[in-house]
Amino acid sequence: MIETLLQTLLNGAASGGVYALVALGYTLVFSVLGVINFALGALFSLGGYLTYLLMGGAISANGGLPGWGLPFGLPFPLALLLAAALTGLASLGVERLAFTPLRRRNAEPLLVLITSLGAGLVLVNLLQMLMGAEGYAFPATALAGLPDAVVLGGARIRSVQVLLLAVCAAAVIALTLWLERSRSGRALKAVAEDATTARLLGINSDAMLRLAFLLSGALAGLGGGLIGVSISLPGPYVGIGYGLKGLAVLVLGGLGSVPGAIAGGLLMGLAEALVPGEASGWRDALAFAILFAVLLLRPTGLLGRRLVEKV
Amino acid sequence: MIDNGLLVQMLIGALLGVSVYLPLAAGQLSLATPAFYAVGGTLAALLSTTWPALGAGADGSFPLASFLLELLLGGLLAGALALLVGRLVLRLQGIYLAIATIALVEIVRVAILNLPFTGGAIGIFGIPQPFPTAAGYLLPALGLLALAGWVCQRLEVMPLGRAMAAIRNDELAARCMGIDTTRVKLTAFVLSAVLAGSTGALAAHFLNTWNARQGSFDTAVTMLAFVILGGSRSWLGPVLGGLLLTALPELLRPVGDVRLVLFGLVILLGPSVFPQGLITPGLLERLGRLGERAEREPQT
Numbered sequence: 001m002i003e004t005l006l007q008t009l010l011n012g013a014a015s016g017g018v019y020a021l022v023a024l025g026y027t028l029v030f031s032v033l034g035v036i037n038f039a040l041g042a043l044f045s046l047g048g049y050l051t052y053l054l055m056g057g058a059i060s061a062n063g064g065l066p067g068w069g070l071p072f073g074l075p076f077p078l079a080l081l082l083a084a085a086l087t088g089l090a091s092l093g094v095e096r097l098a099f100t101p102l103r104r105r106n107a108e109p110l111l112v113l114i115t116s117l118g119a120g121l122v123l124v125n126l127l128q129m130l131m132g133a134e135g136y137a138f139p140a141t142a143l144a145g146l147p148d149a150v151v152l153g154g155a156r157i158r159s160v161q162v163l164l165l166a167v168c169a170a171a172v173i174a175l176t177l178w179l180e181r182s183r184s185g186r187a188l189k190a191v192a193e194d195a196t197t198a199r200l201l202g203i204n205s206d207a208m209l210r211l212a213f214l215l216s217g218a219l220a221g222l223g224g225g226l227i228g229v230s231i232s233l234p235g236p237y238v239g240i241g242y243g244l245k246g247l248a249v250l251v252l253g254g255l256g257s258v259p260g261a262i263a264g265g266l267l268m269g270l271a272e273a274l275v276p277g278e279a280s281g282w283r284d285a286l287a288f289a290i291l292f293a294v295l296l297l298r299p300t301g302l303l304g305r306r307l308v309e310k311v
Numbered sequence: 312m313i314d315n316g317l318l319v320q321m322l323i324g325a326l327l328g329v330s331v332y333l334p335l336a337a338g339q340l341s342l343a344t345p346a347f348y349a350v351g352g353t354l355a356a357l358l359s360t361t362w363p364a365l366g367a368g369a370d371g372s373f374p375l376a377s378f379l380l381e382l383l384l385g386g387l388l389a390g391a392l393a394l395l396v397g398r399l400v401l402r403l404q405g406i407y408l409a410i411a412t413i414a415l416v417e418i419v420r421v422a423i424l425n426l427p428f429t430g431g432a433i434g435i436f437g438i439p440q441p442f443p444t445a446a447g448y449l450l451p452a453l454g455l456l457a458l459a460g461w462v463c464q465r466l467e468v469m470p471l472g473r474a475m476a477a478i479r480n481d482e483l484a485a486r487c488m489g490i491d492t493t494r495v496k497l498t499a500f501v502l503s504a505v506l507a508g509s510t511g512a513l514a515a516h517f518l519n520t521w522n523a524r525q526g527s528f529d530t531a532v533t534m535l536a537f538v539i540l541g542g543s544r545s546w547l548g549p550v551l552g553g554l555l556l557t558a559l560p561e562l563l564r565p566v567g568d569v570r571l572v573l574f575g576l577v578i579l580l581g582p583s584v585f586p587q588g589l590i591t592p593g594l595l596e597r598l599g600r601l602g603e604r605a606e607r608e609p610q611t
Contacts, residue, residue: 035406036406038532097579097580098579101583102582102583102586105586107582107586108586110340110539111539111582111586113340113409113535114532114535114536114539114540114578114581114582115578115579115580115582115583117532117535117536117578118536118575118576118577118578118579118580118581119575119579120575121532121571121574121575121578121579122572122575122576122579123575124575125568125571125572125574125575126572128568128571129568129569129571129572240528240529244413244417244528247410247413248410248414251407251410255406281421281424281425282421282425284417284421285417285418285421285422285425288413288414288415288417288418288421289414289418291410291411291414292411292414292415292418295400295403295407295410295411295414296399296400296402
């Protein structure tokens with residue numbers, strides 16, 4: 001009994017870690033720009049596909065390119081990191097196309113919502129065009145050398161779930177340390193607090209903004225690669241669902257709060273894991289039902305700051 | 312290239328665009344339209360396939376009166392749901408409201424997918440047809456659009472519409488002027504839901520099948536794009552946006568798989584090119600002046 005519960009909780013924490021990554025991706029951009037980058041879900045998909053490709057996985061693109069793949073295959077950790085970095089670069093491209101033109105002319109924030117969604121639509125459909133709509137499972141050799149499962153306190157956990165949890169924890173800790181301790185991390189926080197004052201203090205706020213996008217995309221890409229290896233890539237739309245869940249987590253934790261995003265992600269993953277198997281069809285609604293309840297009871301999120309309405 | 316079927320789809324797009332526009336006219340960014348559209352469509356699909364009193368024929372025919380009744384019921388059910396949900400969510404502002412309404416859309420989608428009587432992932436199919444051809448749907452779709460347009464046009468001069476515009480410009484100031492902002496926002500939200508519900512009922516018959524995919528996050532995005540690219544300052548904007556953007560993917564069909572990428576590019580780059588949408592207040596003013604001149608100058 002206890003073993004099953006432990007197993008459930010660890011699985012929940014693992015998927016919660018991925019939700020936290022996505023929510024942190026939103027948070028980084030939101031804290032600097034005050035808007036939500038709706039292309040993040042598509043970047044998540046991109047990260048998954050890039051990891052798959054870099055490992056030498058073959059694609060067929062709806063039968064257009066049967067068995068085509070890169071001539072080399074990187075080991076999983078390397079492929080994952082490289083894919084995350086490339087996704088970060090793609091995120092910079094999203095910033096350049098969807099955010100910069102509107103920011104330059106001080107357009108309504110509402111428009112950025114549309115353009116970032118448009119960027120996501122382009123990305124997902126490009127993936128669909130180039131890689132096909134079919135799903136891909138990572139090669140079984142992806143995690144060669146790791147045992148199938150580990151036994152923890154009597155509970156059998158798939159080792160890929162442990163890996164997931166470990167990578168998410170490492171990414172979250174690295175990001176927090178960077179934000180708190182490093183010069184550039186603090187500069188980013190300063191820009192998030194007050195861009196004008198930060199500029200007066202000699203911080204290049206545009207560079208910080210690009211850095212936020214780069215990191216945000218990299219986090220989403222990391223999430224995509226991890227989900228790809230632990231479950232599979234069911235199609236280019238894989239990231240949209242995670243993007244939406246990340247949004248729920250973002251609000252749950254409080255917009256713009258880093259610890260909130262982490263706590264919210266874990267909470268959401270655990271809550272979903274506790275949904276009994278018979279009701280698994282309703283699991284996807286749980287995140288949004290929680291989100292709904294949180295918005296109504298505490299619109300600033302669990303750990304969010306109250307926004308003062310300026311008159 | 313544009314056949315009657317596509318024309319009906321375009322009109323449905325225009326109707327949904329107006330439904331997203333209505334709360335926005337009161338300054339509320341709500342993405343709930345797909346949820347209400349799904350509710351109206353599911354109701355019509357269920358009623359017409361399971362309730363013999365409506366008179367669905369064995370050959371798949373359906374009486375016109377029952378069809379019109381379903382449009383009404385779809386609108387009413389969606390409106391009632393909006394009244395219930397609106398009281399809760401309209402306390403939220405800006406992006407919080409948008410996210411809450413996305414949550415509503417997802418909850419409705421998962422519910423339709425999992426309820427025992429809505430047909431699961433396959434959905435409800437073989438929905439009876441009140442008209443023998445797609446052309447038959449043109450008239451009710453046009454009628455619904457004319458009604459919606461008339462309401463929007465009337466709103467511009469009615470106290471309710473003026474109050475909506477005031478809230479859009481400055482909610483705090485509107486409240487100080489003594490406007491019951493909660494009630495005005497709720498009314499706009501319910502109007503939007505009624506329109507979406509009726510449109511869903513019409514679409515369910517037109518499409519012949521109905522499933523949970525009809526109201527998803529993707530559709531919410533597309534509908535918002537109708538309003539933003541068409542222009543959000545007049546109801547004509549979402550109508551134009553809905554017509555154009557529904558036709559675009561179909562007209563691009565010859566280019567194959569690239570079409571959805573191109574569609575995404577339009578949404579990505581459109582707002583930078585037309586930040587106010589295609590139909591801007593300036594354009595409307597110029598059209599209005601043209602109209603006045605035509606009235607003043609006697610026809611020769």
